[in-house]
Amino acid sequence: MIYLLSLAILLVCSAVRAQGVAPDKELVVATKEAPPFAMKQPDGNWGGISIELWRRIADDAHLRFRLVETPSVQDLLDGVAKGDFDAGVAAVTVTAARARNVDFTQPFYNTGLGIAVPLNESPWVSIGRALLSFGFFQAVGLLLCFAMAVGFLIWLFERRKTEHFSGGAKGLGTSFWWSTIAMTQAGAAANAPATLPGRIVATGWMIASVIAIAVFTAGITSTLTRRELQGAVHSFNDLRSVRVGAAANSATADYLTRQQLSFRAFPDAQSGLSAMSRGEIDAFVHDKPLLAWIVRNDFSGSIRVVDTSFSSERYAIVLPRSSALRPVLDLAVLDQIESDRWQQTLFLALGNARSP
Secondary structure: OHHHHHHHHHHHHHHHHHOOOOOOOEEEEEEOOEOOOEEEOOOOOEEOHHHHHHHHHHHHHOOEEEEEEOOOHHHHHHHHHHOOOOEEOOOOEOOHHHHOOOEEOOOOEEEEEEEEEEOOOOHHHHHHHHHOOHHHHHHHHHHHHHHHHHHHHHHHHHOOOOHHHOOOHHHHHHHHHHHHHHHOOOOOOOOOOOOHHHHHHHHHHHHHHHHHHHHHHHHHHHHHHHHHHHOOOOOHHHHHHOOEEEEOOOHHHHHHHHOOOOOEEEOOHHHHHHHHHOOOOOEEEEEHHHHHHHHHHHOOOOEEEOOOOEEEEEEOOEEOOOOOOHHHHHHHHHHHHOOHHHHHHHHHHHOOOOOO
16 A cells, blocks of 8 residues: 555656646645635634645645635636636636636535525514415416316306306306305305206315315415425525525526526625525525535524535636646545545545535
């Protein structure tokens, strides 16, 4: 094992020289604070999962470097694309749009997007959202359509033989009203159909409406109970009926835009979560490990992260196009993430020994 590790280090160093990277050159590496992947300590030093990964790679390949902080991920990407930085290390996701301007190494962490929601939502707010949801109006509309269809059949059978169903619009309106009343099982005996075909349709409708109303009531009760236990948001589809926030100019914002889901943009996750604590939004979407870290450290008493994730996201080291470091770092990243030490690092930082 020691022999193989030494051989790997030797090959990396040889590759660095073969690619024209001067061994004594000090690399300028950009980073952006994104706990727990890149964290700036009070003394100015940097730590975190991504930073530790880079340090191990640099130590093995005998690369000299200095870290430079950038105000945003976009500034990091722009600086690497322009050649101001030799590499970028933080929590930068690989996207097609970014890959047109910069190169990425092999991914070192696979994750997804997570959703943060208020810890204790008002039950009246939950009930209001359930009653104003698209599913509720869809169910009510379906019941009304059935009632109107039955009313039309009653009118066809009764319009020539029963006085209160006779006539054009007036009789049709009366039949619609009777069908709706019959559906609720209240006052159906008054002005009931008199013909045999009309009574057969009416009998079938009253039996079917009992079942329909029972299913409808059970569905509403189940929805309200689930919202009471789990909150209004527990999957991506629920985001379409609430006020959503996301970090501006991020991969998350790009994803929500592609999904045609409207959201409010915030400068960063911290400000978005603060807005949710004040009741300005109902959910905040962000990279799940970063979101979980911020919530656990700063909002544990008021916000929780939903136990679900969506949209595959991959973190990688950013490089300029055609960088001589690319083949070296690709191999080095794979060596590191397959090691037990890397799994231990993830476990200590995230409480999970594997990438999702």
